[in-house]
Amino acid sequence: MSEGLFRLPRPDRAEIAPGAVHVPGWLSPDGRRELVAACREWARGPVPIRHTRLPGGGVMSVQTVCVGWHWQPYRYTRTAADVNGRPVAAFPGWLGELGRSAVAAAYGDPEAAARYSPDTALINFYDGSARMGLHQDKEERSDAPVVSISIGDSCVFRFGNTENRGRPYTDVELVSGDLFVFGGPSRFAYHGVPKVLPGNGDPAAGLTGGRLNITLRETGLDG
Template sequence: MDGELFPRDRTEVAPGAVLLPDWLDEQRQRELVAACREWARHPAGMRTVRTPGGGVMSAKMVALGWHWRPYHFSKTADDGSPVKPFPPELDELAQRAIADAFSQENSLGYDMALLNFYDAKAHMGMHQDKDELSKAPVISLSLGDTCVFRFGNTESRSRPYTDLELHSGDLFVFGGASRFAFHGVPRILPGTAPRRLGLTGRLNLTLRATGMSSP
């Protein structure tokens, strides 16, 4: 949806978890959508992820810097190709995101990105991001359709949790006491992407520090 009737403010959703609405301007959003389309191409492109229990995630995914499978990182994608590199422009975004969210310099080594694509029916269950060795904050950028984002507690998938809407261009960062909070995406709001973005569905780009050295 283009424009906001009432501007949204910076919100601390929980200790260490910060929402910065409209952090990416329209031009930067378009640039990132174009880049995501290139990153999603094969080899080492967009894929469907199977869970260890045999389930299939409804959101599709591509990784940069390190390839992710549940509970495991590698430098080789599922198709046997080398994982695509973590681009310098995403490192620059990570540095700026930490500075803007927490008013501090970023000396953390971000080296990975996960790009998730949600169509109108996709969702993601409550989970923790805990496969990384590093406890650096997770940086989440939203592009396209608005989603309902559920941010919970560090103990269980159940309440208490907070539901909020993440719009195209929003930045959400969680670290510190909230680094291992359960979170998920119960639903997508179809048709809410900015018209000029040329995107149907939602792209979520998360930047992470794995804390691992390359083999």
């Protein structure tokens, strides 16, 4: 597939679908640098970053580390039985505040932002060949929005419909510092990353290559 097909124009802040909002350049260079440093600490453990193995035996091309709750296909647990049996790193309060700021920026709704209480983060690292197939985030018992922050290399983010993996969908180019929030009618929309656009990462943030994607979620789980 030609890389030229994925060189998409940069939009202003835009509602891609009802409840799905793209905010370009939302996270500052200082914020990106702090978040990259935190991700490096989480990647070391207590449950280290890894390529997740799927139930059918396949292995995901992205590398993942979790905070707050451990995700494995297709459930959340407090300990990582599929990795080393240890509890994942605790979800820090400052990350919840970041999530509330993100919801406020996307929706312009202080009350919705105040209600937002994420308790888990999935951090995915993409090298130049990594992909993420179209999928739904549906292991949560909450329908609160998903907050997604991109750092490093640009990517094509494909945002689809709630019924299936086919059309209609919209391709959005996400670059370092971009925010994407999806909730409401779009909370369970299919979405994925068909292509990373390798460049030079984000050296100012301490990431010289590859893409970090940090997604914050409310699980709605107890314990």
